[in-house]
Amino acid sequence: MNIYQKSFKLILAGNTNIAAMINAIIRATLQARNDTKNSDLTFRQVHIFHSEQSLQALTTSVGWQEALSNYKISSTSLVHHVTKIEDSNVDRFRDLVEQLRTIVNPLDNPQNYIDLTGGISSLKSILAVFGYVLDIENIYSLEIDFSKDPDTRKKQASLFYHELEKAEVSIKYSKFPPIREFDTFGKLNYTEVLRHRSNINDLVNCLTKLLPSGVDIEHLRESLLSGVNSRLIGEVTEETYSYRHSIFSSSAGVEEVANIILTIIKSADLENKTLGKKLDEVRDVFSQNPKYFVKTETLEYITRLITSVRNDIAHPCSENSYSKDIIAIQSRLSSQLAFAFLQFTTKTLSSFLDQNGQLVNVQILETPTDKNQTIFYFGFDGDFTGDYLKMAFEQSNEDEVRQRSHIVHEVIGELKKLIYKATKDHKSVLFAEGDNILFKAPYQASLLNDLQRIYKEKTGLTGTIGYGKTLPEVALAMRLAKAQGGGNIMGIALKN
Structure with a gap:
């Protein structure tokens, strides 16, 4: 088997x-040989789901290995997978997709063939969609x-390929039309638009939760x-108008977010601006309020x-401003x-808007002395603990x-004991779960x-501590x- 053959999979x-x-x-093997003009080619792997x-039927059947050998196909190239996709179980479906992903790596540029002749309909549908997503041509x-005669037909259905040829039964191997053509249809409205709609809904819903009830931001979602829709149409039609409309719509979404910020935080007059x-x-709003720690350079x-x-x-x-190529780039950008601005502002606002959607008036406390016996609530939270566990x-x-x-x-248990020892109060810890602790105590720099x-x-991780006189x-x-x-x-x- 040469290097070229090593990339062939069925x-x-x-x-x-x-x-x-x-x-x-x-x-399928004969087709691949014909496509490559190589009469000795065989698939390096034949993945059967x-x-x-069907697996039990194969293991108890006889004659199939000899049938393969008649065409110089080794049974050792067969890779068997068992799936229960007919159970309509989401986990099983994901497992099937994961198996397919490991078989077909688009970075390897392999020659993949998919045969949709037999099997349960749901599995064949998944294989067809999989072929579309990865633009598999074959x-x-x-x-x-x-034969139309029932007895003859039943006999023919049990014949292997060389026996069908010997019996001169008509055999046709039909190639599906170029599935890539569906991409034009998909770009126009449905595939990528639907994915973006889900992301947009998530972003807009997060912003909605921060705002006073009654604030209508449906126009933001629509913009x-x-x-996105206009940009995708532009990519298909190559019409400059669609790209321009895309930019104006995205900008309108940004302006809607800016209006919300300026109205709620600053009560600004927006007319004719x-x-x-x-x-x-x-x-200016954020740069004049450094206590909120907004990354103004990024903004x-x-x-x-x-x-x-x-x-x-x-x-x-x-x-150059009228160049179609430049406008296409500007449209995507x-x-x-617009998404980045919405994500940035939503995350920023979530830190200092109260439950009524109003900007809280914050005073950063100077570090108290250890002699100050004022009781504070302290919150301890491990940093990046989620990533620490995700790596595992x-x-x-x-x-x-x-x-x-x-x-x-x-370590959280050890920190609890340390707090009890420092405060001499076994009721000082109010909460200690996960990587979080909430406790009451006077300010003690050494304890913190x-x-x-x-x-x-x-853990190898840092921990953040915040404190105040109220929860x-x-x-x-x-x-x-x-x-x-x-x-x-x-x-x-x-502050009030």
Whole structure:
């Protein structure tokens, strides 16, 4: 087998009619030989997705290995998978898709063939969709013109390929039309638009939860989705109009978010203000409130680029501004920037809007002295613990997951004991679960430093601490401290 042959793989569904399944393998091999003009070519792997019944039928059947050998096909190239997709179980479906993903790696540029001759209909449908997603060109179905006489037909259905040829039964191997043509249909409205609609709904719903009840942001949802839809139409039709409309729609979505921010936080007058002016004011709001720890540099990069792209379309200043290729790039960029702006502002606002959607008035507390016996609520939260555990999940190692979970559990228990010892109060810890602790105590710098030090020694991770005189204050202090990055200690007070 040469290097070229090593990349050839065949995927098909199992069949309780063993002759039909083996005949499909043989005919696919003959087709590949014809396509490559190589009479010795064989598939390196033939992946068969069986039902339990088809696998059992194969193991108890005789003659099929000899039938393969007549065409120089080794039975050792067959790779058997068992699936119960007929159970309509989501986990089984995902397992099937994962198996297919490991078989077909688009980066390897293999020559994949899919045969849809036999098997249960649901499995054949999945294989067909899989072929479409990966743009697999070689999708075939074996069609045999059996006799109309029932007895003869029954006999022919049990014949292997060489026997069918000997009996001069008409055999046709039909190739499916270019599935790639569906991509044009998909781009126009359905496939990518539906994926983006789900993402847009999630983003808009997150923003809605932060705002006062009654605030209607349906126009935001429509603008973002219209921007995506117009861009995809432009990619198919190559019409400049669609790209331009996409940019204006995405910009309208950005402007809607800016209006919300300026109305709620600043009660600004928005009449007769351009998008650029509104985004300038949004930046000013956050830059003038450094206590909220908004990354103003990131915000400036995003907003200035949004304004630049939109203005270049609305007020073109050079011939290049009318270039179809440039406008296509600007269209995609505008859509992504709109999503980025919405994500950034939603995450930012979630840190310092109260339950009524109003900006809280925060005072950052100066570090108290240890002599100050004022009682504070303290919140401790391990940083990046989710990623710490996720790494173990990705290794698919139960022992590693169990060990890391045990480490976090043990260190939280150790920190609880340290707090009890420092406060001399066994009721001081109000909550201690996962990687979080909530406790009451006077400010003790040594205690807080020890909590962070021990957590890092045991887990390798930093811990963030926020504090305040009330539970709402400690909750907000934690969010703001987290916004600064890991390993911080911050206290806040809410001013009327």
